[in-house]
Structures are given as C-alpha cells and as structure tokens.
Amino acid sequence: MRVLRIGQLGVTTHRRTFAVGMLLxxxxxxxxxxxxVVGKADVTVWDAVRAALGIQVGAPADFIVGxxxxxxxLTAILVGAMLGxxxxxxxxxxxxxxxxxxxxxxxxxxxxxxxLTLWLIAASSLWITAAxxxxxxxxxxxLILVLAWxxxxxxxxxxxxxxxxxxxxxxxxQYLLTRMDVHxxxxxxxxxxxxTTGRTWTHVAFAAAVLVVLVPVLLGFARAxxxxxxxDDTAQALGVSVGRSRAVLAVCSVLLAAAATAVTGPIxxxxxxxxALALRTTRSAGVALLPSAxxxxxLLLTADQASQLMPQDLQFPVGIFTAAVGAPYLLWLVWxxxxxxxx
Amino acid sequence: xxxxxxxxxAAAAALVVAVALSxxxxxxxxxxxxxxxxxxxxxxxxxxxxxxxxxxxxxTLIGVLAGAALGxxxxxxxxxxxxxxxxxxxLGIxxxxxxxxxxxxxxGLGGGFAAQVPIAFVGAGIAAVVVYAIGARxxxxxxxxxxxLAGVALTALITSVTYAVLLxxxxxxxxxxxxxxxxxTGRQSxxxxxxxxxxxxxxxxxxLASRQLQAVALGEDAARALGIRIGGIRTLTIVIxxxxxxxxxxxxxxxxxxxxxxxxxxxxxxxxxxxxxxxxSALGGxxxxxxxxxxxxxxxxxxxxxxxxxxxxxxxxxFALMARRMKVVEL
Numbered sequence: 001m002r003v004l005r006i007g008q009l010g011v012t013t014h015r016r017t018f019a020v021g022m023l024l025x026x027x028x029x030x031x032x033x034x035x036x037v038v039g040k041a042d043v044t045v046w047d048a049v050r051a052a053l054g055i056q057v058g059a060p061a062d063f064i065v066g067x068x069x070x071x072x073x074l075t076a077i078l079v080g081a082m083l084g085x086x087x088x089x090x091x092x093x094x095x096x097x098x099x100x101x102x103x104x105x106x107x108x109x110x111x112x113x114x115x116l117t118l119w120l121i122a123a124s125s126l127w128i129t130a131a132x133x134x135x136x137x138x139x140x141x142x143l144i145l146v147l148a149w150x151x152x153x154x155x156x157x158x159x160x161x162x163x164x165x166x167x168x169x170x171x172x173x174q175y176l177l178t179r180m181d182v183h184x185x186x187x188x189x190x191x192x193x194x195x196t197t198g199r200t201w202t203h204v205a206f207a208a209a210v211l212v213v214l215v216p217v218l219l220g221f222a223r224a225x226x227x228x229x230x231x232d233d234t235a236q237a238l239g240v241s242v243g244r245s246r247a248v249l250a251v252c253s254v255l256l257a258a259a260a261t262a263v264t265g266p267i268x269x270x271x272x273x274x275x276a277l278a279l280r281t282t283r284s285a286g287v288a289l290l291p292s293a294x295x296x297x298x299l300l301l302t303a304d305q306a307s308q309l310m311p312q313d314l315q316f317p318v319g320i321f322t323a324a325v326g327a328p329y330l331l332w333l334v335w336x337x338x339x340x341x342x343x
Numbered sequence: 344x345x346x347x348x349x350x351x352x353a354a355a356a357a358l359v360v361a362v363a364l365s366x367x368x369x370x371x372x373x374x375x376x377x378x379x380x381x382x383x384x385x386x387x388x389x390x391x392x393x394x395x396x397x398x399x400x401x402x403t404l405i406g407v408l409a410g411a412a413l414g415x416x417x418x419x420x421x422x423x424x425x426x427x428x429x430x431x432x433x434l435g436i437x438x439x440x441x442x443x444x445x446x447x448x449x450x451g452l453g454g455g456f457a458a459q460v461p462i463a464f465v466g467a468g469i470a471a472v473v474v475y476a477i478g479a480r481x482x483x484x485x486x487x488x489x490x491x492l493a494g495v496a497l498t499a500l501i502t503s504v505t506y507a508v509l510l511x512x513x514x515x516x517x518x519x520x521x522x523x524x525x526x527x528t529g530r531q532s533x534x535x536x537x538x539x540x541x542x543x544x545x546x547x548x549x550x551l552a553s554r555q556l557q558a559v560a561l562g563e564d565a566a567r568a569l570g571i572r573i574g575g576i577r578t579l580t581i582v583i584x585x586x587x588x589x590x591x592x593x594x595x596x597x598x599x600x601x602x603x604x605x606x607x608x609x610x611x612x613x614x615x616x617x618x619x620x621x622x623x624s625a626l627g628g629x630x631x632x633x634x635x636x637x638x639x640x641x642x643x644x645x646x647x648x649x650x651x652x653x654x655x656x657x658x659x660x661x662f663a664l665m666a667r668r669m670k671v672v673e674l
Binding site for chain 2: 098102103144147148157159160161163164165166167168170171172174175178179182185186189190192193268269316317319320323324327328330331335
C-alpha cells in the first residue's frame, strides 16, 4: 500500500497495482511506437514521432504517419480505454464477471441508432452517427432498466432483460439493413463489424473529449463503487448513497460504451476481457478502473496491429479479430464456471 | 388428461384459424370462400385463386413447418438442459446453420436449395454440440444465466465470422440480408416439401422418446434406476433438435425466440408432461410463426417486414418479461 501525492490530492494504491499500471503504460507506449513505425512505407522512429506530433518532416511521413497511422492508433487506444472502463464499471455494478455492454443489449442499441441515422441521412457525418449511437444506447439502457426494475434491480435479471432487449435491437438493425439499397447496406455492415480504418483526428478528438469529461466523474465515484461491492447494506452503513452512485456510474458506463461504438462501430469482447485481465494481473480485491482502461487500450491496439499484420486475404476489421479471440475466452469462462469453479 | 386434450384441441383450432388468415390476408385480401375453392376446386382462370394456390399456400406451409419444428426443438432443449432459456435461436444453433449456408454461398456450393439444407444441418449440428458441451453440463445445468450467456457468446462469434465472409462478397450479402431477416417467401414450394418428411419424422421420434427423455430430466439417478440409457437418449435428443432447428432455418431463415416462448407458454397450460408439451408446442409454434408473418405482412403496406424480425421483436420482449417475472433464486 502506498500513497501517491500530487499537491493536495492523494491516491492510495497497492504497490502491485501501481507496478502493473506502469508496466501497461510502458507496453502501450511501445505498441504506439510500433504502430507508428511499422507498415508498408518506411519511416524512421524519430520522423514518425515528430510527424505524429504534427511537425512537418516531409513525405511520406507527414501523410502516412500524421494523417493515417497516428489517428488510427490513438483511436484504438482511446476506444479500448473507454470499453475497458465501461466493462469494469458494469461488471462491478452487476457483480458478474460475464456482464459486458456488448452482451446486454447496450452496444446493439447503439448499433441500431447509428444504422438508423445512416439510413435516414445518407451522408454520414461522425457527429450524426455518434448522436444516433448515443441515443440508441441510452434508449435501450432505459428500456432494460424499466424491464429489470422490480422494487430493486437484481443484477442477474438486468443481464437477462438486456439479452432480450439486445435481440429486439438486433432485429431492428436487420430490418433496417433490408430496407437500404445494397451499397448502403454494405457500408452499414462494414460499420457494424467495428473497424479502426480511416479514422481521423476528428474521431480522436471526440473520443478524447468524452474521456476527459467522464473519467474524472468515474474516479470521483470509484470509492463508492468499491464499497458497493461489499453489498448495498454495508455501503449504506459506510455513508455511500447507493442509489445515486449506482445511477451515475451506470449512466457513465452506458455513455462510454455508446461513445466507443459511435467512433469505431461495435467492437466486441474488449469490455469483457480487459477488466478480467486487469483484476487478474493486479490481484486487486475490488474493481480496478485505471488498470482496466490501460488494459483495454493495450488489447485493442494489439488486436488492431495484429489485424493489419495478417496476410492480405485475411485482413479483416479489428472487430472480427477481437471476437475471434474474445469469444473463446468467454466460452472458457462459462465452461470453467460450469465445472463448479469460481465464476 | 381431458384438460390437456382440450388444450391441444384449442391449440389446433388456433392453428387452423392462423392458416385461414395466412391464406386470406395480405396486400390483396381474399375472402375465405375463394380460398376454400382454391384449395379444393381450383379454377385456373381466377387470379385470386392463383394467388392463394401459388404464393400463399407455400408460404403458409413454410410457416407451419418452421414454427412446429422450432416449438418442438425448444421444448426438447429445455427438457434436456433443464433450463427455461434454452432456445435454438438464442443458443446459436440457428446462427451456426446461417454461417454454414453463407460459407457455402460464397464458395459457390449453395446455389440450389437442395444443397443448402445438408450444409445447414452440419453447421447447426456443430453449434449444438459446442453450446451443449459448454453451457449445459455439470454444475451450470441449473444456472439459466450461464447457458444464455454461452449462447450469446457463441452467437457473437459465429455472427462476426459470418460478417467477415459477407464483407468480402457483395453478391452473398444481397442474398443473405434477405434470408437472415427470415422470409417465408423466398423459397419454392417444391424445395420445401422435401423438408416436410424430415420434420415429421423428427417430431414423431421425439414423441416416441419423450417418456424416456422426461425420465432423464428428472435426474440421472432416477433415469438409470428406470433402466434408461442416458447417453443414448441425450444423443438422440441433440440429433433431433439439430434436424428440426436446421430445417426451420433452411426454410425460413434464423428465427429466434419461437423455441423459447412457445414451450414456456405451453408448459403453463399443460404442465410438465413432455408428450403433451411437445404436441402443444408444435401446434402453438406453427400458429405463432404464422401470426408473426401475418403481422409483418399487414403492418406496413405495401412493403413487408420479414417474419424473423417480427418474431425477434415479439419474442425478445416476452423473454425480457419472463426474466422480470422470475424469482431471484431461480436465476
């Protein structure tokens, strides 16, 4: 246990959590350099870093790194962090390691909202799609909460209601796909798979803005979240206002998932896997928010790089890649739980 | 016994009404007298009779076939896994069939319907074995949430692979997006008649084996004491479920929640007796799919909404309401 102090602010942290966090940060920087440098065009490390910072170093680095690789890598990092945080909060709130916004309907709702805007307003600007995704996510979340609410919210019931609502949202998306002409449907499908290609600095700025607003709120409620893991009564007794904290945290989690979906389309399994890996590596007793964010960023950037390094025929969008790796992990979790181990 | 028979008769009556409506309603409503004539005494000059005979009859047959197959498959899976959330759509079995069909379409194999059916069987079979092995055995057998999540995970995996194939191939996307919305109109009637014997035989075998399966559902020890070969019954059930789910998917596209909602309602009416549950589920499933199809036909004229979408909309809400009604200990 140690205390980090910056002026008046102090954060207590376990030594191991701190070490893991630093290590993840180092890994992330290494991955970022790798993402900036490695590719078809040869760029030196020094040029790549300067180009990413916006300094003119001449062709090809100015365009390839400054306009293509850097925004793409940063998008992956920021979206990964959002998904990691969103999953960590949701898993802690529902006290279920299998909960994740991509399975309980929130991401599907965001997808429906975004496809609806693609259908209604054919010219797709990021902001309109983002607004559609956010509206869809919030609407489905509200519907899930209403359906799961019976005096109190039982987390398991929330998950099941979410699965049902998710299917409704998915059916709506599929209906919209049949109504589009095939070219638009192809575009929408490409978006529905989840991809980081072609993301620009606008996307990075949007993601960064969302994080800048929501992360301080989450950190402010982190203690309440950790206390609520001990049970609502205990938390109440320790002076946490359970209802208010839960509402704020749930809304933050939904917004993070919605914003991430708006930027890249629904990317599955990061929100599920990142918090679990963060818990396992830090051996933290309670929810580990910042390590989850770093882990999510590192995982998504790794998956993005891996998907680019695949041979030409197998270059799929990163969303397919995370599903191919993440789904077996989830199945393994379920299988292990069914053998009577800790879930 | 008498009460159950009455309920079965009521379900059959509901199915007859649904069939009549399915033949009569659509973008051009046709009165029941003309429908009757078209079926028993066809006048080839009358365009209305031709609509009934050529278009609506095959569509209705597909709906009945898919609905009955999914109702029975759902009831069997729920007994096998002792889990109220078991449904071939929810657990990814239909998605497995879809993926196999998409791969075949892309590879140029699945041009004809006859080639798609065995391929769908293979895909559904693999998915069924995987999800059963993972989510339905051991300590998790009693935990509905786990099985549901295992199904969702498997569906997510299969769907993303399906999307990966579709992204590469626009022509397949064009066929797939109509098929996945679950339409009863895309298939030729002579293609589908080939599925009728498969579904009928599978349902008949399920009825014959239902007493044994019910004993297995009571508990392995009890079943063993009754002299039942547990492994054999389980394998047989999985094979039947696969055949039924794949037939329904091949005929009507992947439909979710029919196999979930229908047996659930049927159980509320006839209790736990598996033979009666299967009969009522078959009748009720057929009626539900037809009703969903009719709703999709008349809700937004002149265009139609695929039955896959109407069933998911209606079924998803039923599922969420079921979750709401369950007691905490049951989860």
